[in-house]
Amino acid sequence: MKELFDLFFTFMKIGAVSFGGGYAMLPILTREFCDKRGWVTDTELNDYFAIGQVTPGIIAANVATFIGNKRKGIIGGIAGTIGLVTVPVIIITLIAALLTNFADIEVVKHAFAGIRVCVCVLILSAILRLWKKSVPDIPALIICVLLFGLSAFGEYIPVIGEFISPVWLVLIAAFAGIIIQSIRTSKKNGGDGK
């Protein structure tokens, strides 16, 4: 029970500061669940994000369910995910009820311009931390660069641009992983028919 509350309140805290999409929460997840509690590893977190890209539902909710589920089963997954959305739900309810012009308030604008800068720094440090284990060699680097390029600039590619979606890119990357590793194994075993 204590761990369920821990899951709920930790994700509530993360949900309260998850600005700029699900990725900004990655460094906070690392701090809370890898460093402080040791419940998941860096690599597992990265895997959860990758799977979150290709499964239905918001990535943040997918990751929260994964971590909660790993620790405490389905109830843990529910506790983590509901914790995650608690603060956003309260804030939007308040805005809908009282402050319909919230996004136009000067102080809010300035604060969020500052926060967006911080989100850049946080995402960069998350990438630096994941880099070594997730991009161990040249083929992996190529996959990484291709995925970055296609998803950051894909919209500018004529004709096929509008069909590029992260979902397909991630599925293709998984398939590429299987092919690259099979070629490696067959080479190592000398089974490539030389």
Next chain:
Amino acid sequence: MIFLSLFFEFFKVGLFSVGGGLATIPFLYDLASRHPEWYTASDVADMIAISESTPGPIGVNMATYAGYQTAGIFGGAVATLGLIAPAIIIIFLVAKILNAFKDNKYVQSAFYGLRPASVGLILAALFGVVKIALVNIESTTIGGFFNIKAIILAVCLFVIQKIFPKLHPIALIGIAAVVGIVFKF
């Protein structure tokens, strides 16, 4: 029954929007055209702006807003639960399957490809925020292109993080918000 229909309509949005974040937006517009009494297309545009200035994914924000407008606080909660329910159910199943096959050669090879892919997508997300936060894409001069104030803040925050590795990321967000207000970013 309004609560049931809120739950299931947002359940469908959660189920079909694969990839999260911006992937939800087309489904939110679709729902606006089918249920104009809940919210309108221009509410979606407003919500995109509000979501940039509040924590939480746009899907959750839109569900809360639509639910609240239609059926009060409880409506907001029910719509949001509908939105996140598919994620919980599907990840629960995926985690079970992965656990059973985690030592499988092909599953491990797939993850060899998935991990750098995930890092690449995170890099793309970083690129997206940098475009808004650190540079002015529309500017034609070099001096105007780089948002110097923001870049200095970014470097400072990065250095602070290196010097004080124990500093919680949330504290860093707080510092950035205060600097943003004080120096009128």
